[in-house]
Amino acid sequence: MKKNIILLCLVLGTFAGAVAQESKPRFTITAGYGLLTMPQFAEGLSDILSTTVTGGTVRYEDASFTGALVLGVKTAGTGRVKLGIDVVSERFSKKVYNTSNNEFLGDSRGSYLSFIPRIDYHWYNKSLLRLYSGVGAGISFASQKFQNTKDNHTFFAFNVVPVGIEIGGNLSVYGETSVGYNGLINLGLRYKL
Incomplete structure (x- = not known):
């Protein structure tokens, strides 16, 4: 856990240093919601593998996910490149059964909390319409x-x-x-400070 906290501090420190280099930093705050996330895919694959490893004696049903709740901050300068970080939270639950006698064993619950620094390139950057592409990489605590x-x-x-x-x-x-932790489809609001 100590290593995770140190790594998180390094990531946030790197972001803060990059933002501090701008003469007049402006920020954009993001709040969004994403569907069809990487944790949903990973949990589905994990269920299949667990069922296979147990010889089919355990099965998972009624999996439900909250979807990705995304909070982010990005630089909002006049340039085409924007640096930022997304904090993504997702919870899930599923029912676990013993396949041989159909006995309900209990509920399995979990969560993912991810910190993903990102860089976006705005290839169409007008006052009321912006088109962009981006990439981010970070850490997820499950x-x-x-x-x-x-x-x-x-x-x-x-x-x-x-x-x-x-x-x-x-x-x-x-x-x-x-593609990733924010979801295959991600929608939300942004506000420039």
Whole structure:
């Protein structure tokens, strides 16, 4: 855990240093929601592998996910390149059954909390319409609890945005198609400070 905190401080320190180099830093605050995320894919794959490893004696049903709740901050200068960080939270639950006698074993619950520094390139950058692409890489802290067992893991987190669109002035709406922790479809609001 100590290593994770040190790594997080390094990531945030790097971002703060990059922002401090601008003469008049301006920021954009982001609040969004994403669907079809990497944690959803990973949990589905994990369920298939767990069922296979147990010889089919355990099965998972009724998996539900909150979707990705995204909070972010980015530089909002006049240039085409924007630096930032997204904090992404997602929770899930699923029911666990013994396949041989159909006995309900309990609920498995978990969460992912990810910190993803990102860089975006605005290839169309007008006052009310912006089109961009971006990439981010960071760290995700995952936890899962089933009965009296709790597992904690740290994963590489990423997000690749082939195309994003932002419409508006100081208050704008945005939409992104992406692959990663923010979701295949990510929509929300941005506000320039």
